[in-house]
Amino acid sequence: MATAVDRPIDQIDLGEMSLWANGPPHALFDRLRAEAPIHWSPMADWDGEPGFWSITRADDVHTVSRDWEAFSSEKGGVLITDLATPVEVQNATFIGMDPPRHDRIKALFQRAFTPNRIAEHEQTIRQITVEGLDRLEGRDELDLATELAQPVVGRVIGTLFGLPAEDDAAWAELATRGFAIGDEELQPGGNESAQEIIGEVFTRASAVVAERRANPTDDLTSLLVHGEIDGDSLTDDEIVFGFGLLVAAGNDSTKSTFTNGMLALLNEPEQRQKLLDDPSLIPAAVEEFLRMYPAFAHFRRTATRDYQLRGTTIRKGDKVVMWYTASNRDPEAFECPHMLDVERNAEHQAFGGGGRHFCLGTALARLELKLLFEETLARFPQMELVEQPESVRSLFINQPRAVPVKLGPSAG
Ligand code: HEM
Numbered sequence: 001m002a003t004a005v006d007r008p009i010d011q012i013d014l015g016e017m018s019l020w021a022n023g024p025p026h027a028l029f030d031r032l033r034a035e036a037p038i039h040w041s042p043m044a045d046w047d048g049e050p051g052f053w054s055i056t057r058a059d060d061v062h063t064v065s066r067d068w069e070a071f072s073s074e075k076g077g078v079l080i081t082d083l084a085t086p087v088e089v090q091n092a093t094f095i096g097m098d099p100p101r102h103d104r105i106k107a108l109f110q111r112a113f114t115p116n117r118i119a120e121h122e123q124t125i126r127q128i129t130v131e132g133l134d135r136l137e138g139r140d141e142l143d144l145a146t147e148l149a150q151p152v153v154g155r156v157i158g159t160l161f162g163l164p165a166e167d168d169a170a171w172a173e174l175a176t177r178g179f180a181i182g183d184e185e186l187q188p189g190g191n192e193s194a195q196e197i198i199g200e201v202f203t204r205a206s207a208v209v210a211e212r213r214a215n216p217t218d219d220l221t222s223l224l225v226h227g228e229i230d231g232d233s234l235t236d237d238e239i240v241f242g243f244g245l246l247v248a249a250g251n252d253s254t255k256s257t258f259t260n261g262m263l264a265l266l267n268e269p270e271q272r273q274k275l276l277d278d279p280s281l282i283p284a285a286v287e288e289f290l291r292m293y294p295a296f297a298h299f300r301r302t303a304t305r306d307y308q309l310r311g312t313t314i315r316k317g318d319k320v321v322m323w324y325t326a327s328n329r330d331p332e333a334f335e336c337p338h339m340l341d342v343e344r345n346a347e348h349q350a351f352g353g354g355g356r357h358f359c360l361g362t363a364l365a366r367l368e369l370k371l372l373f374e375e376t377l378a379r380f381p382q383m384e385l386v387e388q389p390e391s392v393r394s395l396f397i398n399q400p401r402a403v404p405v406k407l408g409p410s411a412g
Contacts, residue, residue: 004028009036014054015043015080015395017182023391024297024398026338029326032056038312049081052300052319053312056326058333058349060309064301064322065353071320073357074098076302080321080395084181084194092241095357102356105238108227109246109360112220118363121160125368128155129375137410141386144262144403148376149255156368157250161243162219163208172255174201175248179296181396198244205244209236220246250361253295254368256399257350261289261373263403264340266385271342276381279374284345286369291348292340294324297398299352324349325398382408 004012004019005027012028019025032039033056042051055061064071074097076082077090090096094105111117132152136142154168163171178197180186187193212221224239234242265272275281300321307314314320328348329337351359359365376383386404 005031009039012039012041013044014039014041015046015049015051017045017184017393017395020182020393020395021391024323024325026325026329029056029323029329033326033330038309038314043080046081046083049083050319052080052321053314054326055309055320055322056330058327058330058353061322061324061327061349061353063309064320065357066355068098068356070304070307071301072098072304073102073301075304075317076300076319078299078301078357079181080298080300080319081181081191083191084187085178085198086195089198089241092237093245094238094242095245099356104229105234105242106356106360108223108229108234109242112223113360113363115363118367121156121364122367122371124159125156126371126375128152128159129368129371133375133379133412136380136407139407141404141406144405145255145259145400146402149258149372150251152372153254153258153368154251156254156364157247160219160250160364161208161221161247162212162217163221163247167204170204171247172251174204175251176255176392176397178248179252179397180392180394183392183394183397185401186392186394201244201248202240205240205247209239209243246360250364252397252399253361254365254372256295256397257286257289257293257365257369258372259400259403260293260398261285261369262376262405263385263389263400264289264292265377266383266403266405267388268340271340272377274342275373275377279378281342282373282377283366283370285342286366286373287346287348288340288342288344289369290350291328291334291344291346293398294328294348294350295398296350297325297394297396298323299357322349322353324352327353379410379412380407381411384408 037057039054043049055064077087078096094102129152132148150172154172158168174197177186212225216222224242275285298321300319303314303316303318305316331337351362384406389400389402392399392401
């Protein structure tokens with residue numbers, strides 16, 4: 001039987017979960033970019049879910065991202081499936097809005113997320129990272145995902161939003177499970193599981209927001225609750241879902257990039273040695289991990305009119321999915337795109353293809369990742385991988401299920 005990679009291109013359906021068994025189907029994306037850069041998948045296995053166009057070349061992701069009038073984030077959802085996270089829920093956060101609503105709300109957050117404002121948290125984030133590593137001292141084997149990345153990233157977000165530390169693990173788990181579209185282990189009931197998780201995020205977020213309304217502080221939750229744009233405050237839904245989006249996006253994304261990056265370094269010792277010899281290369285290495293392993297495989301738009309892209313007609317109302325996992329390995333944009341080169345330092349699309357929805361958390365994610373890699377590599381320079389992990393099998397999140405390691409001697 002022909003494997004998916006050998007099938008005629010018009011018989012490829014990227015909604016088929018078996019294609020994602022080992023993470024993103026890179027060999028298939030190579031074919032799509034070359035043979036059908038604007039490609040239709042019917043999503044046949046997803047009951048009642050319409051099909052979608054796949055965009056796989058970096059130039060085209062850039063075009064779709066920037067043209068918000070033709071490719072809306074509001075007319076449909078921003079995820080490949082509307083059934084998992086209802087469009088009304090997505091529309092209540094600025095990620096699911098078009099200008100001018102989007103721009104007004106994003107501006108409120110942007111103030112707290114500029115590189116300068118984020119740099120003010122460097123000491124706190126380093127401290128959280130060091131404490132995360134301190135807790136591992138004396139251990140032999142452990143999982144970097146749940147025992148280092150998740151607690152550190154969760155505490156960073158928890159601190160910025162003024163959340164109690166005992167809730168970090170619950171928020172992190174909700175984020176990973178909520179985003180794991182298609183994964184049978186993390187979302188065993190498919191879209192129903194996703195909706196349950198969103199319900200729980202909503203309940204928890206509502207409680208935090210109500211508490212902060214009564215007791216204002218100077219954290220980011222208070223900024224949301226009490227923020228005003230041109231004299232208007234946000235609606236309750238905008239606050240609660242905005243909070244849920246930030247806490248969820250902030251937890252899962254950085255964890256993915258750190259675990260994928262560590263896994264790559266453990267598999268390629270000469271690349272790790274470069275960073276051990278010269279830690280000033282770490283910011284460039286972070287960009288390379290973001291390029292090769294974008295935390296989110298895609299975001300989606302909906303065409304607002306008929307649109308010609310590379311000779312293909314996208315019809316008004318069609319779903320258009322930008323695969324960063326593919327565009328970040330476009331050979332027209334990157335030499336030897338599948339090769340890890342910690343010194344490459346290339347511009348990539350892990351944070352989106354540019355335009356209005358460019359990731360709000362860019363500066364925070366970069367800083368957290370730099371500190372996590374710096375401190376982890378310095379503390380456990382002889383760490384070894386115990387076994388190759390499985391990937392989460394998801395159309396949206398891109399991460400190993402675990403990264404089991406032997407820590408080796410501590411240098412610190
Ligand atoms: C490795 C880390 C991260 C990656 C790869 C990432 C990726 C992305 C991408 C691709 C988008 C574009 C969505 C679109 O075009 O529709 C986005 C948007 C967004 N991200 Fe991130 N993200 C990361 C970290 C974070 C963090 C730490 C936060 C917050 C604490 C965050 C909050 C957001 C928000 C609020 C948006 C919506 C922006 C808008 O619609 O204008 N992200 N992110």
